[in-house]
Amino acid sequence: MAKKSTNIYKRKDGRWEGRYRNGYTANGKARYSSVYGKSYSAVKRLLEEKKFETHSSYSMQCSYTFGQISDNWLANVQNTVKISTLSNYKMKLTKHILPYFAGLKFDNLTADIVNNFITEKIKEHLSEKYVSDMVVIIKSIANFAQKRYGFANRIESVTLPKSKDCSECRLLTIYERDILKRGILDNPTVSNIGILLAATTGIRIGELCALKWEDIDLEKNFLTVKQTVQRISTDEKGTKLIISSPKSASSRREIPLPDFIVPIMKNIKSEDNFYFLSGSNNITEPRTMQYRFKNLLKKLNIPNVSFHSLRHSFATSCIELGIDVKTLSEILGHSSVQVTLNRYVHSSIEHKKSCMKIFSDSFAA
Numbered sequence: 001m002a003k004k005s006t007n008i009y010k011r012k013d014g015r016w017e018g019r020y021r022n023g024y025t026a027n028g029k030a031r032y033s034s035v036y037g038k039s040y041s042a043v044k045r046l047l048e049e050k051k052f053e054t055h056s057s058y059s060m061q062c063s064y065t066f067g068q069i070s071d072n073w074l075a076n077v078q079n080t081v082k083i084s085t086l087s088n089y090k091m092k093l094t095k096h097i098l099p100y101f102a103g104l105k106f107d108n109l110t111a112d113i114v115n116n117f118i119t120e121k122i123k124e125h126l127s128e129k130y131v132s133d134m135v136v137i138i139k140s141i142a143n144f145a146q147k148r149y150g151f152a153n154r155i156e157s158v159t160l161p162k163s164k165d166c167s168e169c170r171l172l173t174i175y176e177r178d179i180l181k182r183g184i185l186d187n188p189t190v191s192n193i194g195i196l197l198a199a200t201t202g203i204r205i206g207e208l209c210a211l212k213w214e215d216i217d218l219e220k221n222f223l224t225v226k227q228t229v230q231r232i233s234t235d236e237k238g239t240k241l242i243i244s245s246p247k248s249a250s251s252r253r254e255i256p257l258p259d260f261i262v263p264i265m266k267n268i269k270s271e272d273n274f275y276f277l278s279g280s281n282n283i284t285e286p287r288t289m290q291y292r293f294k295n296l297l298k299k300l301n302i303p304n305v306s307f308h309s310l311r312h313s314f315a316t317s318c319i320e321l322g323i324d325v326k327t328l329s330e331i332l333g334h335s336s337v338q339v340t341l342n343r344y345v346h347s348s349i350e351h352k353k354s355c356m357k358i359f360s361d362s363f364a365a
Helices: 040-058 066-077 083-101 111-123 128-149 174-186 190-201 205-210 261-266 286-299 309-320 325-332 337-344 349-364
Strands: 008-010 016-024 030-037 222-225 228-233 239-244 253-256
Touching: 008 040, 016 040, 030 040, 066 083, 066 128, 083 111, 083 128, 083 228, 083 239, 111 128, 174 190, 174 286, 190 205, 190 261, 190 286, 190 309, 205 228, 205 286, 228 286, 253 325, 309 325, 325 337
Parallel strands: none
Antiparallel strands: 008 016, 016 030, 222 253, 228 239
């Protein structure tokens, strides 16, 4: 049986066997070899030696620059990812990655150089998440070069920058949420109702902008998320608005509507093939909704938060009300419960006090 986190096994003949990756075949498939020893520790030591030899001797030498390899990587992935994802890759490469790495010989790409890049970008006040996304691209390019051409990958040890704890995100308080709800009900414009819909269902801003009346069933009280809207960069150094499938397969979902919002939505009901926010065939851009949300907060004297904070606040409220995480994860369109817990659930100080009171009362009993 193999020991945890290793490729070392004890054989029936009593010896220990360890397997290691020894390059790649012509079609990019990993090739493996084995070492043998009388003990686990002996085989582990041999594997460490082989790993060093693989990187230093067995990998082919590369005369290409990082820029040339990245071009090949882009050509390889362009038919396997969404157009918005490809646009995101190109933007990060053009704006940040290639100006730093393009002329570097791929053989000279090391963990130290990538770590220096990470440090510089964080000093430029880019978020840890943004820098982490760029490092994922760099590591993907290096993995591609290794698997496709057998070139040495010397940046496997690079770790992603740790994002700030999501608990630091600014969310609306219970009091502020009540002010927002009352302000919207006092002035139920279509845009304001859209903001209320996002706050009470957790849908993303792009999903809200792509929502059509045919996606909303006001008799059975649910909406269906089928597509999303976003503005992406183009090769002509401009941008364009695109409508595409949701972020992932799990993002295509049905969400029950809160009972109180259904009569409000019936008052503004438009043609089935019209967009919810515009009441016409015209799309309302996400940045337009962000601007309107910001203005509404200012008008109601609520401290500024991002539109996405409505999604965070919704998730946190659901947890505090006792809604199970599995159900919440499906409503939010997450691929796993862990994503919901790690990114979107924040415990308010009021909820913490309530929990501690429950504990205190039980302890004192």
